[in-house]
Amino acid sequence: MKTNRRTFVGGVAAAAVLSGSRVAFAQKKYDEGATDKEIKIGHTNPYSGPASSYGVIGKCEEAYWKSVNDRGGINGRMIKFITLDDGYSPPKTVEMIRQLVEQDKVLCTYNTLGTPTNTAIHKYMNQKKVPMLFVATGASKWGKPKEFPWTMGYQPDYHTEAVIYAKHLLANVKDPKIAVLMQNDDYGKDYWEGFKEGMGKEAGRIVKHVTYEVTDPTVDSQVIQMKDSGANVFFNISIPKFAAQSMRKAAEIGWRPVQYLNNVSGQVTTTMKPAGFENVQGVITAAWLKDPTDHQWDNDDEMKAWRVWMEKWMPGANLGDVNYVYAYSVSYLMEQTLKKCGDNLTRENLMKQAANHQKLRVPGLLPGITVSTSPTDFYPVQAVQLQRFKGESWELFGEILSAETT
Numbered sequence: 001m002k003t004n005r006r007t008f009v010g011g012v013a014a015a016a017v018l019s020g021s022r023v024a025f026a027q028k029k030y031d032e033g034a035t036d037k038e039i040k041i042g043h044t045n046p047y048s049g050p051a052s053s054y055g056v057i058g059k060c061e062e063a064y065w066k067s068v069n070d071r072g073g074i075n076g077r078m079i080k081f082i083t084l085d086d087g088y089s090p091p092k093t094v095e096m097i098r099q100l101v102e103q104d105k106v107l108c109t110y111n112t113l114g115t116p117t118n119t120a121i122h123k124y125m126n127q128k129k130v131p132m133l134f135v136a137t138g139a140s141k142w143g144k145p146k147e148f149p150w151t152m153g154y155q156p157d158y159h160t161e162a163v164i165y166a167k168h169l170l171a172n173v174k175d176p177k178i179a180v181l182m183q184n185d186d187y188g189k190d191y192w193e194g195f196k197e198g199m200g201k202e203a204g205r206i207v208k209h210v211t212y213e214v215t216d217p218t219v220d221s222q223v224i225q226m227k228d229s230g231a232n233v234f235f236n237i238s239i240p241k242f243a244a245q246s247m248r249k250a251a252e253i254g255w256r257p258v259q260y261l262n263n264v265s266g267q268v269t270t271t272m273k274p275a276g277f278e279n280v281q282g283v284i285t286a287a288w289l290k291d292p293t294d295h296q297w298d299n300d301d302e303m304k305a306w307r308v309w310m311e312k313w314m315p316g317a318n319l320g321d322v323n324y325v326y327a328y329s330v331s332y333l334m335e336q337t338l339k340k341c342g343d344n345l346t347r348e349n350l351m352k353q354a355a356n357h358q359k360l361r362v363p364g365l366l367p368g369i370t371v372s373t374s375p376t377d378f379y380p381v382q383a384v385q386l387q388r389f390k391g392e393s394w395e396l397f398g399e400i401l402s403a404e405t406t
Contacts, residue, residue: 027343033107034345039073039338040080041065042100042109044117049087050214053240053270054113056317057136058083060327061111063313064335074338077345082106088113088214090120097121101130108133108350110334111154111327115139115187116214126150131350133337134330134380138264139190143378145355150347152354152378154330158187158262159194161286161384162235164401165260166198168284168386169233173258177207179231181222181246183238184211191237191262207231212242219246227255234259240267244274251279259283263384268293268393269321277392285394286384286401289329289364293320293393302363329364333371333380336360368400 033040045058065081073079082104086093093112100106108131112118115137122141125132126148134154135142138161142153169176180195182188188211196203208229210222219242226234227250234250234257236243243265250257259282265271266285290297297303306328310317317324338345340353355378360371371380383402387394 029344029346029349031107031346031348032105034077037077038080039077039345040082040104040106041334042097042104042106043081043083044086044093044096044100044109044112045083046088046113046117047085049089050241051088051114051239053267054136054323056321056323057111057113057327060314060317060324061331064328064331067309067313068335074335075342086114086117088117090116093117094120094124097124101125101128107131107345108347110134111136111330113137115190116185118142119186122148122151129347131347131354133350133354134333136330137187139186140194141186141190145376145378150351152351152373152380154333154380156263156286156288156381156384157379158190159197160382160402161263162191162194162237163198164286164384164386165235165284166195166200169258169260170199170202173233176205176233176258177229177231178205178233178235179208179226179229179257180206180210180235181219181226181238181242182209182211183242184213187264188237195235212238214239216242218249220249222246223249223255224253226250227253232257236261236265238262238265240265240270240274243271247271247275247280247283251276261285263287266291266387266394267322269318270323272389273392280389281391283389284386285389287387287394287396288366288369288381288384289322289325290366291322291387291394292325293322294395295393296396306363325364329362332364333357333360333362366396366400 046052047055065079069078084096086096110133113136118135118137132151138155138158140157140159142151182192208226208231210225212219223246261283263286272280337354341349355373355375357371357373362371366385369383373380383400385396385400386398387396
């Protein structure tokens, strides 16, 4: 397979003679998945299975590219967005990605969702030298350009986020005794390792650590174990389905610890509401996106523009679901990256441009948070702000925090 095909305007290889003078034609460079008229982008998402609440992300991204095409595409090229359901199952993800790369011949993938699923395709994509951009997972492994130069993350990494929770609880909870619920895979372990690092010499305050499998029907027994440990702090490392279950169960059995919830389950509509608003008051999580249920953004220009876009391209969608803000923001970043490629739509140049953003303002990010990347920095968003659940929405508090501030 050729990795760097070249196409020349008018089929002329180098230059033409016009009226006795030599006029050079601009060269257009393409890899598989890009032509004069089209750019193919691949995507996998759990439209079914235990993480299906994230299916709205893929649907919103599909609508985003339709809106881009409606505006004339990117540099005159239409986007062909191919999104497939992997059910949050790593073997299925491998099958879908092989189809996208080998049959559909996409230029790249972007925002493929899930830590275990992306882990399953990580080496394959790098061996094939196909860009795997802005993956929808915060595992720290997505920011290692030396080992995996074709993979880049997007959101703040789980390890740093967990360090921030540990530091906060040590500073604010008197005599903490901590119970941890963890999804038993790379996603859960990344948070777990970061949390232990953040606890430092106080790691002995973790009195219970329980896990669940994504195929488990409930986590009720794990919640009972955590309560019985005598813990007064609950660090919840779980996806929305199990996060809602665990917080609801804790309330049912009369366990009222200080609760820290991982950011990936911080959605009001898919986690907090199913858990019961009365059961999640005071829960703390980290944010880096503007939550549409937070009334401080009601008159925010970016959010007003997002609502107008949603009404046109996602009519009937739940405007309280922050997943739509997430999908819109990461798609905007992907669009800007493709724009910077110009007519050099090779996979190598795409990665080069992805690794060359300087304090880019992306709609939907919290004020003070921008996207910056470099050939040695594959973490586009590296800052968060803590927020506490109150009533039926989140309230931000404190300062913008990053790996440096922890």
